[in-house]
Structures are given as C-alpha cells and as structure tokens.
Amino acid sequence: xxxxxxxxxxxxxxxxxxxxxxxxxxxxxxxxxxxxxxxxxxxxxxxxxxxxxxxxxxxxxxxxxxxxxxxxxxxxxxxxxxxxxxxxxxxxxxxxxxxxxxxxxxxxxxxxxxxxxxxxxxxxxxxxxxxxxxxxxxxxxxxxxxxxxxxxxxxxxxxxxxxxxxxxxxxxxxxxxxxxxxxxxxxxxxxxxxxxxxxxxxxxxxxxxxxxxxxxxxxxxxxxxxxxxxxxxxxxxxxxxxxxxxxxxxxxxxxxxxxxxxxxx
Amino acid sequence: xxxxxxxxxxxxxxxxxxxxxxxxxxxxxxxxxxxxxxxxxxxxxxxxxxxxxxxxxxxxxxxxxxxxxxxxxxxxxxxxxxxxxxxxxxxxxxxxxxxxxxxxxxxxxxxxxxxxxxxxxxxxxxxxxxxxxxxxxxxxxxxxxxxxxxxxxxxxxxxxxxxxxxxxxxxxxxxxxxxxxxxxxxxxx
Numbered sequence: 001x002x003x004x005x006x007x008x009x010x011x012x013x014x015x016x017x018x019x020x021x022x023x024x025x026x027x028x029x030x031x032x033x034x035x036x037x038x039x040x041x042x043x044x045x046x047x048x049x050x051x052x053x054x055x056x057x058x059x060x061x062x063x064x065x066x067x068x069x070x071x072x073x074x075x076x077x078x079x080x081x082x083x084x085x086x087x088x089x090x091x092x093x094x095x096x097x098x099x100x101x102x103x104x105x106x107x108x109x110x111x112x113x114x115x116x117x118x119x120x121x122x123x124x125x126x127x128x129x130x131x132x133x134x135x136x137x138x139x140x141x142x143x144x145x146x147x148x149x150x151x152x153x154x155x156x157x158x159x160x161x162x163x164x165x166x167x168x169x170x171x172x173x174x175x176x177x178x179x180x181x182x183x184x185x186x187x188x189x190x191x192x193x194x195x196x197x198x199x200x201x202x203x204x205x206x207x208x209x210x211x212x213x214x215x216x217x218x219x220x221x222x223x224x225x226x227x228x229x230x231x232x233x234x235x236x237x238x239x240x241x242x243x244x245x246x247x248x249x250x251x252x253x254x255x256x257x258x259x260x261x262x263x264x265x
Numbered sequence: 266x267x268x269x270x271x272x273x274x275x276x277x278x279x280x281x282x283x284x285x286x287x288x289x290x291x292x293x294x295x296x297x298x299x300x301x302x303x304x305x306x307x308x309x310x311x312x313x314x315x316x317x318x319x320x321x322x323x324x325x326x327x328x329x330x331x332x333x334x335x336x337x338x339x340x341x342x343x344x345x346x347x348x349x350x351x352x353x354x355x356x357x358x359x360x361x362x363x364x365x366x367x368x369x370x371x372x373x374x375x376x377x378x379x380x381x382x383x384x385x386x387x388x389x390x391x392x393x394x395x396x397x398x399x400x401x402x403x404x405x406x407x408x409x410x411x412x413x414x415x416x417x418x419x420x421x422x423x424x425x426x427x428x429x430x431x432x433x434x435x436x437x438x439x440x441x442x443x444x445x446x447x448x449x450x451x452x453x454x
Contacts, residue, residue, distance in 0.1 A: 128335030
C-alpha cells in the first residue's frame with residue numbers, strides 16, 4: 001500500500017521556472033497570493049489568468065499534474081461556486097427553475113472566485129512541482145533570517161526541516177516494512193471494523209516509534225562527535241545563486257501588480 | 266549546543282516526519298479522501314515526552330512539511346497561515362497535561378494516566394479544530410456573506426476533526442500505557 005506513497009510532488013526539469021532560485025519563487029508565490037486580490041473585474045481576472053498560463057508554459061509542467069492537485073479541493077471549489085450562484089441575488093435574473101434562481105451578479109462572482117482559486121492552486125502547485133522540498137527549506141531559511149532579531153530560532157527550524165526531509169523516505173520504508181510484517185502475522189489495518197483497525201494500529205506505531213528514537217539518538221551522537229555546535233559560523237553545502245532571471249521575475253510581478261491596480265474598477 | 270537540546274531537535278524533526286507519513290497513510294486506511302488520520306499522535310507524544318516546546322515545534326514542522334509536500338491549499342493569506350502554521354502547532358498544547366501523566370505513571374495508576382492522556386489529546390485536538398474552523402470562516406465568508414458561515418465551517422472541519430480527535434485519544438492512551446518508556450526521555454544520556 002506504500003507504493004503509491006511519494007513524498008512531495010517535485011518533478012525535476014530544466015525549464016525557466018526550474019532554474020529559478022527558491023528565494024525568488026517563494027517571494028513570488030507569497031506576493032502573488034496577495035496581488036490576486038487586486039482583481040475585481042473581467043479585465044483584471046483575464047490578466048491574472050493569462051499571467052498564470054504563461055507561468056505554466058514557462059514551467060513546462062504537464063497540465064495533468066496541475067489538474068491532479070485540484071482533486072482534493074474540488075468539492076470545496078464547486079461548493080463555493082454554488083453558494084455564490086444561489087445566494088447572490090443581484091443583477092438581472094438569468095435562469096429560473098422552480099425555487100432555483102440564478103442572477104447575473106451571482107454567476108459573475110461565482111466565475112471570478114473560481115478563477116481566483118484555480119490560479120492560486122496552480123501557482124502554489126508550480127512552486128512545489130518545480131522546486132525540491134530541500135531547496136524550499138534553504139530558501140525559507142535565508143528569507144526568515146531577519147526574524148532572528150526577534151528570537152525566532154530560524155537556524156534550528158531549518159535544521160529540523162532538513163532532518164525531517166532526510167528521514168521521511170526512510171520512515172516510509174520502515175512503516176511499509178512493519179505493515180507487511182504485521183500483515184504476514186495476520187493483522188491488517190485496512191480491513192475490519194473500526195475497533196479492529198485501531199487495535200491493528202498499535203503494533204504498527206510502537207515499533208515505528210521505538211526505532212525512531214533509536215535513530216534520533218544515533219544521529220545526535222553522530223552530530224555531536226563531529227562537533228555540531230549550532231548556527232554560528234556554519235558554512236553550507238548547498239549554495240543559493242540569485243541571477244538576472246530572479247530579478248526579472250520580481251520585476252514582472254511588480255508590473256503585474258501595477259497593471260491590476262490600474263485596470264481594476 | 267548541549268546534548269539534550271540537540272536530541273530534542275532531532276526527535277522533533279523525526280517525529281514530525283512520522284506525523285506526515287501517518288497523515289499520508291490515512292488516505293489509504295480510512296474513509297476515501299478523508300483526512301481522518303493519526304497525524305496528531307506524534308505531536309501528543311512529543312508534548313508529553315518533552316513538554317510545550319517539543320509539542321509546539323513538532324506541530325509547526327508538520328504544518329510546514331504539508332506546504333513543502335504540496336499538500337497545502339492556500340486560498341486566502343490568513344486562511345493559509347491558520348491552516349498550516351497555527352493549526353498543527355496548537356496540538357502541542359496537549360503538553361499541559363504532561364506533569365499529571367508522568368505523575369500518574371510514577372504512581373502506577375493506569376486509570377489516572379489514561380484520563381489525562383485523553384484530556385491532553387482532546388485539548389490539543391480541540392484547539393486545532395478551532396483554528397481550522399476560523400480559517401474556514403475566512404474561506405466561506407466571501408462566498409456566503411452573512412449566511413451561516415460558522416455552521417458550514419464547523420460541519421466541514423468537524424466532519425473529519427472530531428473522529429480524528431477521538432482516534433488520537435484512543436490510540437495515544439493505548440500506546441502510552443502499553444509502552445510508557447516512549448513518553449520518558451532519559452535526561453542522563
């Protein structure tokens with residue numbers, strides 16, 4: 001049952017977006033989430049949609065992966081679309097069937113909000129599809145550095161993130177191994193009543209936790225004997241490089257914001 | 266950096282990883298597509314084993330991992346912040362029962378131990394539910410102005426959170442009573 005389980009959605013590639021520095025992509029997504037809210041009429045939404053399509057083309061990500069990312073929230077998207085359609089009763093009456101009435105304004109708002117959700121999901125998906133989790137962590141660490149002044153343990157957080165990312169595949173293998181071992185002994189957590197499943201979870205978790213504590217201790221010893229002392233003066237194995245592409249992306253985003261500001265009603 | 270702090274950092278990191286793995290596993294085990302998962306078990310474990318710092322940081326790392334793994338859906342800035350940076354973190358508030366659980370453990374009183382573990386899991390879980398509900402209200406309030414946004418959000422989030430809380434409370438109390446060494450870290454190493 002673990003074969004389908006893959007951590008992260010990163011797809012390696014060498015497109016324009018893949019080559020960007022994780023810092024510029026993080027700043028881009030962060031600002032984009034705010035800028036999207038400037039759109040409030042057909043023209044501005046069209047601009048945002050076009051901008052997103054260009055980003056998708058530049059990332060050379062197959063549409064299939066993006067659509068796939070929509071599945072878990074499809075229900076919410078449809079639900080909010082319907083809420084708009086049925087509850088906004090402004091503008092001309094477009095369609096009526098018994099007690100169901102659809103007004104122009106409701107349809108317009110429903111379409112706008114759906115475009116916004118779609119665009120947001122696509123843009124955040126492009127970040128995780130084109131950037132490996134460890135690069136995102138490196139980028140976050142650098143971007144959060146100024147908050148060290150407010151006692152935010154940035155280095156420690158980044159260290160924990162990289163340890164987690166390093167261990168997740170190992171932990172998946174381990175979970176799979178224990179699950180199979182327990183299945184071989186006749187215990188199965190994917191069938192039976194709720195009570196039986198909960199009972200079957202216990203012999204999975206205890207060995208998993210015990211071996212995790214063992215791994216943690218081994219790693220602590222290994223780090224200590226190699227003289228790990230914390231963030232001060234540490235050098236990095238993975239270097240980040242900011243080049244003209246990254247500056248271009250941020251400038252383009254600034255232009256988009258100005259354009260939306262100018263076109264919005 | 267002293268040994269105990271280093272061990273805390275590493276255990277938090279690895280157990281956050283376990284939390285994410287258990288969260289991914291849930292999709293195959295429980296209701297299709299639902300998020301009724303064991304993700305809170307490692308957070309409660311670290312809260313009782315290390316206290317508030319251990320619990321809160323395990324939750325925070327799990328939340329950030331969700332974003333890195335592409336499992337996060339950020340549709341409003343405030344909703345994204347609450348759903349991924351705050352919701353998992355507050356489960357670490359289960360640490361408030363830490364001393365009572367350890368005390369009961371030393372007194373060998375299983376009943377008292379179970380009571381406090383359940384209390385801790387429910388407490389942490391309820392804070393997570395409240396956070397998701399507020400995030401949901403932000404989400405729904407634009408689509409249905411003035412309508413029953415609190416009800417929508419409560420139904421949607423309660424639908425998977427309440428079973429998750431019950432599951433976490435049951436599993437934690439079985440595991441911590443069966444293997445109490447899990448919740449005690451050795452200070453002398």
